Amino acid sequence: MGNLKIGSMVTIVDQTDAMKDQIGAVVYFDEKRAKILVRFGGQQQMYYSIDQLQEY
Secondary structure (H helix, E strand, O other), X not given: OOOOOOOXXXXXXXXXXXXXXXXXXXXXXXOOOOEEEEEEOOOEEEEEOHHHEEEO
C-alpha cells in the first residue's frame, strides 16, 4: 500500500478513470487483490491499485 494508510486523502491520477482528479479517502486495503478502497463523499466508493492513486 506504499505510504498510504487508512484515512489518507488521495487523488485519482488514472486519466482513463471516470473519477480522475477526484479527491477521496482510503477506507480499506484488500491484501488478497492488492486493491485500495477509496470513498468519495458520503457513499460512493471504488477499488484502485496503488499506481492509480496519488497522496493529496
